[in-house]
Amino acid sequence: MKARGKTEGKDLLWFGLLGVLAVMPLIPGPLQGSFTQHVMIQILLYACMAQAWNILGGYCGQVSFGHSVFFGIGAYGAGMAVVKYGMIPWPGAIAGALIAAAVAVAISYPCFKLKGHYFAIATFAIVEICNRLFMVWYWVGGALGLDYSFSEPGWTHFVWYESKRGYFYGALLLFILVFGVVRWIEKNRLGFYLRAVREGQETAESLGVNSTKVKLMAMAVSAFMAALCGAFFAQYNYRVDPPMVMSLDMSMKFVLITILGGLGTFYGPLLGAALLIPLQEYSRALLGGMGGGVDLIIFGLLIIVVVVYQPKGIMGIIDGIASKMKRSEEGGK
Amino acid sequence: MALLEVRNVTMKFGSLVANDDVSFDVEKGSVVGLIGPNGAGKTTLFNCISGFYKPTSGKLFFRGQDVTDMPAYAVARLGAVRTFQVVHPLKEMTVLDNVLVGAFLRGASAEKAHEVARECLSLCQLEEISDRMAGGLPIGYKKRLEMARALATGPELLMLDEGMAGLTSTEIKAAVEIIKGLQKRGITLLVVEHIMEAIMSVADKIVVLDGGVKIAEGAPQEVVNDERVITAYLGAKFSQRLQASRGGANNG
Amino acid sequence: MGLFFQVALDGLFNGLLYAVVAAGLSLIWGVMDVINFAHGEFLMIAMYLSYWLGFIWKIDPLVSSLAGGLFVFLVGALTYKLIISHTIGKSAMSALLATFGLSMLLKNICLNRFSPNFRLLQETALGGKTFNVGGIIVPLPQLVIGIVALALLYVVYHLVKKTRLGWAIQATAMDKEAAELMGIDTEKIYLLVFGLGGACVGIAGGLLPSYLAVHPEVGGLFSLIAFVCVAMGGFGSIPGALLASLLIGLVEAFAGFYIAPVFKYVAVFGLYLVVVMVRPRGLFGW
Numbered sequence: 001m002k003a004r005g006k007t008e009g010k011d012l013l014w015f016g017l018l019g020v021l022a023v024m025p026l027i028p029g030p031l032q033g034s035f036t037q038h039v040m041i042q043i044l045l046y047a048c049m050a051q052a053w054n055i056l057g058g059y060c061g062q063v064s065f066g067h068s069v070f071f072g073i074g075a076y077g078a079g080m081a082v083v084k085y086g087m088i089p090w091p092g093a094i095a096g097a098l099i100a101a102a103v104a105v106a107i108s109y110p111c112f113k114l115k116g117h118y119f120a121i122a123t124f125a126i127v128e129i130c131n132r133l134f135m136v137w138y139w140v141g142g143a144l145g146l147d148y149s150f151s152e153p154g155w156t157h158f159v160w161y162e163s164k165r166g167y168f169y170g171a172l173l174l175f176i177l178v179f180g181v182v183r184w185i186e187k188n189r190l191g192f193y194l195r196a197v198r199e200g201q202e203t204a205e206s207l208g209v210n211s212t213k214v215k216l217m218a219m220a221v222s223a224f225m226a227a228l229c230g231a232f233f234a235q236y237n238y239r240v241d242p243p244m245v246m247s248l249d250m251s252m253k254f255v256l257i258t259i260l261g262g263l264g265t266f267y268g269p270l271l272g273a274a275l276l277i278p279l280q281e282y283s284r285a286l287l288g289g290m291g292g293g294v295d296l297i298i299f300g301l302l303i304i305v306v307v308v309y310q311p312k313g314i315m316g317i318i319d320g321i322a323s324k325m326k327r328s329e330e331g332g333k
Numbered sequence: 334m335a336l337l338e339v340r341n342v343t344m345k346f347g348s349l350v351a352n353d354d355v356s357f358d359v360e361k362g363s364v365v366g367l368i369g370p371n372g373a374g375k376t377t378l379f380n381c382i383s384g385f386y387k388p389t390s391g392k393l394f395f396r397g398q399d400v401t402d403m404p405a406y407a408v409a410r411l412g413a414v415r416t417f418q419v420v421h422p423l424k425e426m427t428v429l430d431n432v433l434v435g436a437f438l439r440g441a442s443a444e445k446a447h448e449v450a451r452e453c454l455s456l457c458q459l460e461e462i463s464d465r466m467a468g469g470l471p472i473g474y475k476k477r478l479e480m481a482r483a484l485a486t487g488p489e490l491l492m493l494d495e496g497m498a499g500l501t502s503t504e505i506k507a508a509v510e511i512i513k514g515l516q517k518r519g520i521t522l523l524v525v526e527h528i529m530e531a532i533m534s535v536a537d538k539i540v541v542l543d544g545g546v547k548i549a550e551g552a553p554q555e556v557v558n559d560e561r562v563i564t565a566y567l568g569a570k571f572s573q574r575l576q577a578s579r580g581g582a583n584n585g
Numbered sequence: 586m587g588l589f590f591q592v593a594l595d596g597l598f599n600g601l602l603y604a605v606v607a608a609g610l611s612l613i614w615g616v617m618d619v620i621n622f623a624h625g626e627f628l629m630i631a632m633y634l635s636y637w638l639g640f641i642w643k644i645d646p647l648v649s650s651l652a653g654g655l656f657v658f659l660v661g662a663l664t665y666k667l668i669i670s671h672t673i674g675k676s677a678m679s680a681l682l683a684t685f686g687l688s689m690l691l692k693n694i695c696l697n698r699f700s701p702n703f704r705l706l707q708e709t710a711l712g713g714k715t716f717n718v719g720g721i722i723v724p725l726p727q728l729v730i731g732i733v734a735l736a737l738l739y740v741v742y743h744l745v746k747k748t749r750l751g752w753a754i755q756a757t758a759m760d761k762e763a764a765e766l767m768g769i770d771t772e773k774i775y776l777l778v779f780g781l782g783g784a785c786v787g788i789a790g791g792l793l794p795s796y797l798a799v800h801p802e803v804g805g806l807f808s809l810i811a812f813v814c815v816a817m818g819g820f821g822s823i824p825g826a827l828l829a830s831l832l833i834g835l836v837e838a839f840a841g842f843y844i845a846p847v848f849k850y851v852a853v854f855g856l857y858l859v860v861v862m863v864r865p866r867g868l869f870g871w
Binding site: 063110113114115116117118120121122124125126128129132133135136248252255256259290291292293294296297299300301302303304307308309311 | 614618620668671672675676677678679681682683685686687688689690691692693694696697698700701801805809812813816820845847848850851854855857858861862865866867
Binding site: 187188189192193195196198199200202203204205206207208209210211264 | 383385404405406407409410414415416417421422423424425426430433434435437438441443446482483486
């Protein structure tokens, strides 16, 4: 009975959140501002990216610094469809996501043999290699990248120019998809196997879990989702070029937002993005007078403080408060 | 055909011979104890059977199938599941979640898995703490969690590696009861155990290893009276103690 | 043919520079199993220090490099005290992530204070001087840094292998708890190792502004290449790191010259992947 009550509470929180997000752009007042909507879109997008990474890095414990490659492949999928072939972006996004998943599996199969730092460095190396190769790959636009020309705004071409509301609902759909998939995974066999592999590969194997297959599945799902985020990113910026999407800094964003919010937790990626993105956007706008890089100085400090003092991130703080409240409640009785 | 057939298994690490030409059978429905002094090669043999090591030579058959070259997870799927001597709790997961990982082996249905997990938790007397994180449990609970988790996979052969080492005498009694319960449910057991008294009372057969070689095999009473076993492993002291405990049991 | 040797020489000089950065990193990695992501930024700090000393007080980088070594030793020790010591015993990634945060912090403080401009010191004792050996141009600043690099590597290697302190460091690397039982203050060893790792890049970084422009992004690539050198050389092995660095320097120079400049790093990082696929613990690691 107790477990049932807990699930219902979780459902309530999830669907309540979706309801609030769905009506947010309709509320008259400050939320109508173009900049505010831009920030909200960014929060949803980065939350999705972090959640995609979280499947592999958080739940399965395989820390990859190579996710910008998959993100980039998705962005190029959409970009190529639109710019090179004059199509709508949807088939490009799907193809990009499938290619990203295939590439991810092909790369990680040998890389999963590497231990600890060797694996981490290998993922850095792959980002650097892909970045340079895309720079000189003229078929995909080389260093200049791909620039979108005007197309009819709306869902078919997934571009909007006047209002950002379309993008907001696009981001919300992406959010429902990515977070929905993770919610499903959490409750089902794959979720338990992912965490089992993270907590002890040998133990998992002893219980009949094919840990290699589980890790590859996590990688494939994670890369697929990251690529969809990339496609959205290209549509939102009307362009794509290698440093924009495939860079170590971009890869680190996947990791750091998750760490900030709470590794291996469902809401961690959203909380991390909800803290970081406004910080980034508003400090750029407000502290612009203090010179460049202020947002990244704060971000750097934040990362150090979180890793050193609160490795469980914002979720750790929330859990701490929740258990304290519970204890005092019980104490009161 | 026995459930598990160990045929001439030899395992070498460089020049060190951990298991030398070991053969024995585990019959379906029986409880077999695998004993021997420290360094006798019990855990190595366990690792070979459960697929964590590939023996240098020899063959292993489970349910008539050659499992010698199978990876560990495949052996577990066939129904031969082990626990570890040094407990391996999945630390940042609750006790229930730990057991659920095992329970999902026999099907993807979350509902069914919860049912199986609850049952195994109650069998191993862990329901009370099912919401606790596995990493912070006391050792006795961790040992039982190992067992519950393995049990949840629905094994045909359950291999327990020193499930009772480090437990208090009350905890050992509880563990023995659990083993008896498992036997009643038709699960075959292969048990590595240091605590002789405990294993003697439940085992149908004992296999004794010393220096990697099988030196005796037979019913507990025969093995205890075997000259080689007494000298190699039990020693005079234990023999006396056993005699005394038997005397006590007869009196009672 | 002369061109071939010229490219090779440039590659070797770069390789020696990577070796100094890698040596400090390797020491830290070997003893503490920590990847210091901010190692390239330590180099950047020394470069800025040397640049400003030269720019304001006309102090030559040859002198500033000592100040750089000392200053970055302190930066390293401070980094250990304030950040790394809190991550010991936590997950292997926490130190890496924390030092990544530190690298962002340092990089952007410099960006904020000193602008993204490239800065090169003019009129230094070594700057722009070259001499000619059989048709091959040998640049003096690179030569000096190469020699200093080899000397630093020798000192570090000697320190670890031959001195009492070195034994304490090795004991700590092998088994921290056992070392503590033997009366070694492992806290102090860690602090010292981080400081020494910093001092290596500090000295090298101090010399650099006479031929390499300093800017906020200068450290990033050094970090990445140094990681590759250390990992390829085999964890904690200083001779391994040296050899890997020279190899990387050569590969970078040849790929850049004979294929195309953008393939420099494709070749370097590709080489790393090939090496670790074949030998997952690096060239010298087992």
